[in-house]
Amino acid sequence: MYPPLGPNLRARVLARMHAHPAADTTVELPEWYFRHWHFGPGGYLTGVGIRWYDWVVRRAYYQLHEGGAHAAVLNALGEAGCRKVVEVGCGSGRLLRSLVASRQFDAVTGLEISPLLVDRARRAAPGVSVRQSDGTLDAVAEAEADAVVMAHVVGHVPPAVAGTLLAQALRLAGDRGRVALVEHAWHPLDLGRARIRRDERFHAGMQRLIVLSN
Numbered sequence: 001m002y003p004p005l006g007p008n009l010r011a012r013v014l015a016r017m018h019a020h021p022a023a024d025t026t027v028e029l030p031e032w033y034f035r036h037w038h039f040g041p042g043g044y045l046t047g048v049g050i051r052w053y054d055w056v057v058r059r060a061y062y063q064l065h066e067g068g069a070h071a072a073v074l075n076a077l078g079e080a081g082c083r084k085v086v087e088v089g090c091g092s093g094r095l096l097r098s099l100v101a102s103r104q105f106d107a108v109t110g111l112e113i114s115p116l117l118v119d120r121a122r123r124a125a126p127g128v129s130v131r132q133s134d135g136t137l138d139a140v141a142e143a144e145a146d147a148v149v150m151a152h153v154v155g156h157v158p159p160a161v162a163g164t165l166l167a168q169a170l171r172l173a174g175d176r177g178r179v180a181l182v183e184h185a186w187h188p189l190d191l192g193r194a195r196i197r198r199d200e201r202f203h204a205g206m207q208r209l210i211v212l213s214n
């Protein structure tokens with residue numbers, strides 16, 4: 001687990017996040033989120049921290065082949081006939097942009113905890129509804145989604161949060177929908193009682209696309 005923010009930095013970023021123009025002041029940041037994610041200073045709650053993830057860590061994760069992961073997600077959701085997709089943890093919005101560009105969905109929604117990244121994702125995917133999230137899917141209506149995508153999210157958050165996200169995502173997907181996860185191949189994942197529809201390795205076996213249903 002990444003180190004937690006010290007009390008002074010936590011208070012400073014919290015005040016800044018509340019005042020950020022992209023912040024939804026009704027949303028409370030979850031306590032587990034105040035960490036130096038990927039050892040970036042301030043994690044996803046400072047400009048330096050998000051640039052560290054976006055410019056360095058993300059490129060290493062996807063080994064410069066992010067488009068391949070996007071294509072795999074699009075293919076899996078297309079095959080299942082999904083039309084309304086919610087991406088949880090959309091970061092700076094690259095996958096959102098691909099989801100929209102594919103024209104295979106009637107609705108695309110992004111959820112992201114960090115207001116800094118909500119802002120970035122809105123710029124990357126203009127016209128897409130990107131909302132600040134409290135770390136759960138409580139505020140997503142069933143009618144909004146028949147597919148939920150999480151790329152490098154579930155394997156990174158505390159196990160209890162991952163379990164809740166997965167259960168909520170499957171509930172939103174309903175009887176016919178899908179939950180698609182992009183993960184590092186080495187992350188242990190508890191998929192509970194979900195039905196595994198696909199489990200593929202790509203990028204020299206380093207990454208995994210897992211497609212689930214109820």
Ligand SMILES: C[S@@+](CC[C@H](N)C(=O)[O-])C[C@H]1O[C@@H](n2cnc3c(N)ncnc32)[C@H](O)[C@@H]1O
Pocket residue numbers: 044058088089090091092111112113114117133134135136150151152153156157161165
């Ligand atoms: C490792 S980054 C992945 C970003 C992007 N999906 C990608 O593949 O590069 C994890 C992202 O998920 C967001 N995140 C983590 N847990 C979340 C949750 N429970 N709800 C919404 N966003 C979450 C973080 O703020 C961060 O932007």
